[in-house]
Amino acid sequence: MKFSPKVQGLIEAFKCLPGVGAKSAQRMAFHLLERNRAGADALSEALSVAMRDVGHCRQCRNFTEADVCDICLSEKRKQSGLICVVESPADVIAIEQTGEFQGRYFVLMGHLSPIDGIGPGDLGLDVLETTLQQDNVSELILATNPTVEGEATAHYIASLAKDFNVSVSRIAHGVPVGGELEYVDGNTLSHALSGRKNY
Amino acid sequence: MKFSPKVQGLIEAFKCLPGVGAKSAQRMAFHLLERNRAGADALSEALSVAMRDVGHCRQCRNFTEADVCDICLSEKRKQSGLICVVESPADVIAIEQTGEFQGRYFVLMGHLSPIDGIGPGDLGLDVLETTLQQDNVSELILATNPTVEGEATAHYIASLAKDFNVSVSRIAHGVPVGGELEYVDGNTLSHALSGRKNY
Numbered sequence: 567m568k569f570s571p572k573v574q575g576l577i578e579a580f581k582c583l584p585g586v587g588a589k590s591a592q593r594m595a596f597h598l599l600e601r602n603r604a605g606a607d608a609l610s611e612a613l614s615v616a617m618r619d620v621g622h623c624r625q626c627r628n629f630t631e632a633d634v635c636d637i638c639l640s641e642k643r644k645q646s647g648l649i650c651v652v653e654s655p656a657d658v659i660a661i662e663q664t665g666e667f668q669g670r671y672f673v674l675m676g677h678l679s680p681i682d683g684i685g686p687g688d689l690g691l692d693v694l695e696t697t698l699q700q701d702n703v704s705e706l707i708l709a710t711n712p713t714v715e716g717e718a719t720a721h722y723i724a725s726l727a728k729d730f731n732v733s734v735s736r737i738a739h740g741v742p743v744g745g746e747l748e749y750v751d752g753n754t755l756s757h758a759l760s761g762r763k764n765y
Numbered sequence: 766m767k768f769s770p771k772v773q774g775l776i777e778a779f780k781c782l783p784g785v786g787a788k789s790a791q792r793m794a795f796h797l798l799e800r801n802r803a804g805a806d807a808l809s810e811a812l813s814v815a816m817r818d819v820g821h822c823r824q825c826r827n828f829t830e831a832d833v834c835d836i837c838l839s840e841k842r843k844q845s846g847l848i849c850v851v852e853s854p855a856d857v858i859a860i861e862q863t864g865e866f867q868g869r870y871f872v873l874m875g876h877l878s879p880i881d882g883i884g885p886g887d888l889g890l891d892v893l894e895t896t897l898q899q900d901n902v903s904e905l906i907l908a909t910n911p912t913v914e915g916e917a918t919a920h921y922i923a924s925l926a927k928d929f930n931v932s933v934s935r936i937a938h939g940v941p942v943g944g945e946l947e948y949v950d951g952n953t954l955s956h957a958l959s960g961r962k963n964y
Contacts, residue, residue, distance in 0.1 A: 570829040572818055573828050573829070573830075576814075576819075579808040579810075583797075584793060585792075592855060594782050594783060596853065597783045603816050605778075607816055608778050609781055610812035611778075612778035613775065613778070613809035615774070616771050617805045620769070620772055629795075629798055631769050635769060656791060656795055
């Protein structure tokens with residue numbers, strides 16, 4: 567048995583969301599139809615507006631509806647001379663929430679992955695090169711994910727930055743704060759040991 | 766730190782979905798912006814179409830964009846003389862998927878809940894009464910949830926149906942097929958025992 571076509575259409579459309587299968591899609595559709603039609607209309611509007619207007623910042627490639635995003639426009643951040651390279655916009659938020667970093671970002675929107683056909687051009691590394699060339703960048707902080715692809719991407723960008731006389735650093739790998747040694751994997755532990763600091 | 770206004774607006778809008786908090790909303794927004802803009806446009810369109818057109822079936826109160834839904838229109842189902850009363854459209858689907866039931870439905874869109882101000886009128890019981898009066902209904906099957914509110918609602922509808930000389934039944938409570946007795950709660954087990962059948 568099928569629902570009526572427009573209800574079925576809505577359920578199918580919800581399946582484009584990550585982590586949403588048949589049951590969740592059905593639950594979302596019924597929830598909105600039954601209890602929150604105003605919210606559904608707002609969601610529909612927000613989706614169409616965002617898809618129409620939101621693009622990438624010309625400088626850092628983060629999502630924004632402006633030509634250049636607020637972070638890149640900040641003179642104070644530019645003067646810090648720091649650029650933090652991350653894989654995704656979510657990483658920018660994560661770092662911003664620490665309140666520790668006052669420089670600019672560069673968002674790769676992915677990582678090098680030759681098997682998927684993702685090369686340096688797809689990560690906008692030509693844009694990064696231009697920034698390294700023109701702006702007064704003192705340090706490039708590589709904050710890609712500590713995965714095989716993330717490490718490979720960091721390695722590639724590090725070798726690329728050498729040509730521009732910019733110092734390059736990689737965020738520390740080690741035991742997460744609040745974690746228990748017993749449950750930390752061996753790879754992380756060996757990173758934590760080799761990266762030990764004088765106390 | 767905030768995202769640009771339209772990205773932030775999209776993330777906020779996703780929070781109207783059930784089970785979607787700040788992190789999931791962000792993940793959904795980024796997923797669509799990065800990887801599936803066509804899907805997002807389709808979702809926006811499906812939402813606005815569904816919210817505009819989908820209402821309730823005049824007879825069974827299930828969701829449909831038509832005046833009367835396909836199930837209620839079926840002459841074969843009407844002739845069966847059976848009406849199954851359920852709490853939500855999702856329950857209709859669950860029963861339809863068994864392929865066992867060939868009657869019509871009546872969807873309460875909730876259950877009696879005086880504390881929330883939900884009375885018989887909100888469940889469309891006047892519509893059900895009209896059906897019982899006019900159509901040739903032989904049996905009313907109460908398939909509300911086996912919760913306190915569901916049982917109370919079933920009880921209320923049963924007493925209401927008595928006036929119309931319609932036989933009323935309640936779906937069986939017992940041990941779920943494939944379950945293990947050890948893990949079944951006591952209440953269900955005592956239902957299973959008291960509802961035992963000759964073998």
